[in-house]
Amino acid sequence: xxxxxxxxxxxxxxxxxxxxxxxxxxxxxxxxxxxxxxxxxxxxxxxxxx
Ligand SMILES: [Zn+2]
Numbered sequence: 133x134x135x136x137x138x139x140x141x142x143x144x145x146x147x148x149x150x151x152x153x154x155x156x157x158x159x160x161x162x163x164x165x166x167x168x169x170x171x172x173x174x175x176x177x178x179x180x181x182x
Contacts, residue, residue, distance in 0.1 A: 142169035 135149040140156065141163045147156035157170040165173060 138164040140164060140166040140169055142166070142172075 145166045156166045
């Protein structure tokens with residue numbers, strides 16, 4: 133199953149949920165991003181685990 137969840141707020145790419153696997157990320161602000169853009173964002177926020 134492939135379910136459209138939303139689109140990346142950064143590049144506009146469609147984000148899908150594939151068999152329970154989410155093809156992107158949702159931020160605390162309920163914004164959806166693809167993995168490419170999320171990587172750039174998490175770099176800014178400096179995740180202490182990173
Ligand atoms: Zn993106």
